[in-house]
Amino acid sequence: xxxxxxxxxxxxxxxxxxxxxxxxxxxxxxxxxxxxxxxxxxxxxxxxxxxxxxxxxxxxxxxxxxxxxxxxxxxxxxxxxxxxxxxxxxxxxxxxxxxxxxxxxxxxxxxxxxxxxxxxxxxxxxxxxxxxxxxxxxxxxxxxxxxxxxxxxxxxxxxxxxxxxxxxxxxxxxxxxxxxxxxxxxxxxxxxxxxxxxxxxxxxxxxxxxxxxxxxxxxxxxxxxxxxxxxxxxxxxxxxxxxxxxxxxxxxxxxxxxxxxxxxxxxxxxxxxxxxxxxxxxxxxxxxxxxxxxxxxxxxxxxxxxx
Numbered sequence: 001x002x003x004x005x006x007x008x009x010x011x012x013x014x015x016x017x018x019x020x021x022x023x024x025x026x027x028x029x030x031x032x033x034x035x036x037x038x039x040x041x042x043x044x045x046x047x048x049x050x051x052x053x054x055x056x057x058x059x060x061x062x063x064x065x066x067x068x069x070x071x072x073x074x075x076x077x078x079x080x081x082x083x084x085x086x087x088x089x090x091x092x093x094x095x096x097x098x099x100x101x102x103x104x105x106x107x108x109x110x111x112x113x114x115x116x117x118x119x120x121x122x123x124x125x126x127x128x129x130x131x132x133x134x135x136x137x138x139x140x141x142x143x144x145x146x147x148x149x150x151x152x153x154x155x156x157x158x159x160x161x162x163x164x165x166x167x168x169x170x171x172x173x174x175x176x177x178x179x180x181x182x183x184x185x186x187x188x189x190x191x192x193x194x195x196x197x198x199x200x201x202x203x204x205x206x207x208x209x210x211x212x213x214x215x216x217x218x219x220x221x222x223x224x225x226x227x228x229x230x231x232x233x234x235x236x237x238x239x240x241x242x243x244x245x246x247x248x249x250x251x252x253x254x255x256x257x258x259x260x261x262x263x264x265x266x267x268x269x270x271x272x273x274x275x276x277x278x279x280x281x282x283x284x285x286x287x288x289x290x291x292x293x294x295x296x297x298x299x300x301x302x303x304x305x306x307x
Contacts, residue, residue: 070104183293
């Protein structure tokens with residue numbers, strides 16, 4: 001549709017492909033390097049590839065997209081008829097992706113509003129979906145106005161619409177929580193992604209750590225003695241945070257599909273206000289930092305649109 005608002009995110013949102021296609025979301029991949037070989041996440045390397053590389057003790061690193069990659073994405077959206085772009089990304093505390101997006105936005109041919117979600121995984125993905133749904137509502141109003149010849153204030157309307165859509169993502173981000181269990185903190189430690197959770201490293205062999213996203217960072221939440229107790233506690237935390245609000249829940253994993261499916265089924269039974277439940281394996285970028293055995297739960301309450 002000409003004159004639409006385009007949504008751009010990055011590959012760490014781990015959105016279902018069906019949602020990407022339905023909302024026409026453009027996904028910019030981060031990069032994963034295994035040894036000296038560099039691959040685009042979601043395009044050239046799979047979570048299984050990364051899990052196998054980590055088990056084999058290969059050096060696995062990740063990097064943000066270049067500003068030029070975002071420049072190309074924004075130009076493509078403009079050429080497809082977009083009047084503005086909302087670009088929503090992984091926490092700037094964890095990646096330079098949002099910074100690269102900001103650099104590209106400065107020279108984009110159409111207005112771009114960049115949002116640092118301060119989240120990752122489907123915590124980020126939930127924000128993108130909230131933004132996409134409002135964008136589609138605003139696009140319908142825009143089209144109706146254009147059909148009636150009301151185009152004089154087009155520039156102002158686009159800026160206002162971009163602000164509304166970005167705000168929808170930010171409101172969803174404020175109420176969305178991510179909790180996760182890892183078999184070991186070693187991969188997070190190597191990648192420098194655990195902040196004060198480094199305090200747990202010394203005792204990591206004796207405990208099974210639960211962590212959470214807070215302030216855009218990964219921080220320790222609790223220490224549990226066994227994997228089974230940690231997963232049970234993860235379930236309890238998710239139920240507590242869901243409360244009696246309408247929520248979407250995602251269970252993420254890396255090389256732990258059976259555990260993830262079992263946890264998802266228990267949450268389906270225990271959260272009566274559940275709207276959408278997703279089970280997905282994290283991609284290569286997050287997989288490189290958490291290692292095989294990851295089990296995570298994203299709880300994203302549904303907030304009313306202001307559009």
